[in-house]
Amino acid sequence: MSGPIEVAHRESSVLRISVRTAAILLAFTLVFTALMAGTYKATEPMVAASALAEKLRLIGEVLPPGQYDNDLMADAITLPPVPALALDDETRLWRARRNGVPVALVFEAAARDGYSGRIGLILAVNANGRLLALRVTSHKETPGLGDYIDPKKDKNKALPWIAQFSNMGFDSVPPKKWRVKKDGGRFDQMSGATISARAVTNASGRALAWAMENRDKLFALPPNSRFEEKEP
Amino acid sequence: MSAYKEIAWNGIWKQNSILAQLLGLCPLLAISTNFVNATSLGLATILVMMLSNFGISALRAFIPYEIRIPVFILIIAALVTVVDLLFNAFLHDMYLVLGIFIPLIVTNCIVLARVEAFAAKNGLRAATFDGLMMGIGFVWVIALLGAVRELVGQGTLFSGIEMIFPTLSGIQVLPEGYPGFLIAILPPGAFFVLGLLIAGRNWLDARANQRMREQRIHHQAEHPTDHPSSAPA
Numbered sequence: 001m002s003g004p005i006e007v008a009h010r011e012s013s014v015l016r017i018s019v020r021t022a023a024i025l026l027a028f029t030l031v032f033t034a035l036m037a038g039t040y041k042a043t044e045p046m047v048a049a050s051a052l053a054e055k056l057r058l059i060g061e062v063l064p065p066g067q068y069d070n071d072l073m074a075d076a077i078t079l080p081p082v083p084a085l086a087l088d089d090e091t092r093l094w095r096a097r098r099n100g101v102p103v104a105l106v107f108e109a110a111a112r113d114g115y116s117g118r119i120g121l122i123l124a125v126n127a128n129g130r131l132l133a134l135r136v137t138s139h140k141e142t143p144g145l146g147d148y149i150d151p152k153k154d155k156n157k158a159l160p161w162i163a164q165f166s167n168m169g170f171d172s173v174p175p176k177k178w179r180v181k182k183d184g185g186r187f188d189q190m191s192g193a194t195i196s197a198r199a200v201t202n203a204s205g206r207a208l209a210w211a212m213e214n215r216d217k218l219f220a221l222p223p224n225s226r227f228e229e230k231e232p
Numbered sequence: 233m234s235a236y237k238e239i240a241w242n243g244i245w246k247q248n249s250i251l252a253q254l255l256g257l258c259p260l261l262a263i264s265t266n267f268v269n270a271t272s273l274g275l276a277t278i279l280v281m282m283l284s285n286f287g288i289s290a291l292r293a294f295i296p297y298e299i300r301i302p303v304f305i306l307i308i309a310a311l312v313t314v315v316d317l318l319f320n321a322f323l324h325d326m327y328l329v330l331g332i333f334i335p336l337i338v339t340n341c342i343v344l345a346r347v348e349a350f351a352a353k354n355g356l357r358a359a360t361f362d363g364l365m366m367g368i369g370f371v372w373v374i375a376l377l378g379a380v381r382e383l384v385g386q387g388t389l390f391s392g393i394e395m396i397f398p399t400l401s402g403i404q405v406l407p408e409g410y411p412g413f414l415i416a417i418l419p420p421g422a423f424f425v426l427g428l429l430i431a432g433r434n435w436l437d438a439r440a441n442q443r444m445r446e447q448r449i450h451h452q453a454e455h456p457t458d459h460p461s462s463a464p465a
Contacts, residue, residue, distance in 0.1 A: 020296075021296050021298055021299055024294070024295075024296055024299065024303075025299050025302060025303065028295075028303050028306055028307070029306060032306055032307060032310035033310075035310055035314060036310050036313050036314060036317075039313070039314045039317045039318065040317055042321075043317045043318065043320065043321035043322075046320075046321035046322070047317070047320050047321050050320065050321070050324040050327075053324075054328075142417060142418070143265040143266055143269070143417060144265065144266070144382070144385055144386040144388075144391075144412065144417050145412070145414065145417065152392075152394075152395065153391075153392070192412075192414070
């Protein structure tokens with residue numbers, strides 16, 4: 001039988017152990033959070049530099065650097081989440097010029113109706129309203145099946161599927177025909193993986209229509225300003 | 233068998249994380265659609281397992297038994313984040329390939345299982361070695377699984393290797409017109425191939441046991457009592 005003093009003693013020791021355990025857990029949390037925060041701070045400039053290099057590389061894929069002479073990174077505007085581009089966040093739109101004359105708009109878009117979710121795209125539209133090139137920046141399509149939308153995974157290296165959009169515009173393919181052949185359009189798809197191709201084709205058509213509609217305004221906005229869908 | 237030999241044998245075959253313990257199936261089944269992805273995830277897993285086994289073995293004296301699990305998860309998640317950031321900063325080309333897999337490693341319960349079962353009770357060197365060997369056991373199975381699924385599903389091997397070694401390219405093993413076998417690439421295919429691999433391992437083990445038993449019986453038949461005096465004169 002334990003007396004009242006002993007019970008009080010046991011209770012205080014339970015309390016002491018709980019506090020001690022909680023303090024140890026807190027100490028571990030602090031130390032490891034500090035470790036993560038320190039690594040984050042230390043690597044931040046390098047990570048930002050690689051992200052920028054990655055962006056430039058992607059832009060270079062849709063718009064060869066020789067075609068413009070302005071500083072793309074400086075001549076950019078901010079896009080709000082434009083519904084026509086299916087974007088969720090703010091993105092940048094870069095404007096390429098040569099001797100001050102508009103050459104092309106480079107911007108990102110997305111298709112929400114891929115086979116496994118969102119497909120990210122980057123495209124360059126030239127001043128005449130032609131799609132210079134289109135690339136997939138991110139996707140989760142089935143490997144070996146729907147992933148041919150990314151030329152790195154396309155088995156046809158000489159003429160990847162996505163190259164059929166290069167230098168296409170609504171003057172060569174009318175908007176009604178800007179679909180995959182299965183939907184009565186002009187663009188090929190691989191049999192068995194139509195959904196990925198359809199998503200990319202339709203998203204590029206929407207993005208091209210949006211760019212043509214807003215072309216003059218997009219080129220005219222001052223650098224680093226923000227595009228607004230409707231004039232106030 | 234020396235202690236280290238036993239750790240190696242356990243990691244690679246006897247206690248193999250996939251074939252024997254069936255741990256870490258979530259990343260295993262999601263990533264093993266082709267050989268290159270599977271091997272990349274495996275290599276990143278080895279790194280994380282060595283680091284977490286090392287870290288927890290080093291700190292094991294300070295971790296109270298009651299809260300060991302939250303502390304282990306905290307340490308593993310922090311180490312994975314640090315590895316992710318360091319890869320991004322210093323090995324960016326590799327990060328572009330492995331990057332998406334590194335955060336997935338936190339979901340691999342084999343890491344937590346080894347920390348709990350081994351690193352928390354053993355010294356630094358043995359714990360790190362165990363992480364390496366368990367990781368190698370994971371890599372060879374996931375690589376084999378990826379290779380089989382890729383070969384059956386697409387008829388290729390090593391596709392995507394140009395992302396790691398730009399000079400190399402994948403091999404078309406089956407004829408160009410091979411229509412592909414979709415189910416091998418989809419998640420059910422992963423279960424089928426994994427089931428076959430586990431069956432294969434069990435068969436090999438059963439055969440080895442059988443042979444050992446036969447040898448013993450054979451040995452006894454030739455030398456019934458193993459005593460010279462009992463031999464017929």
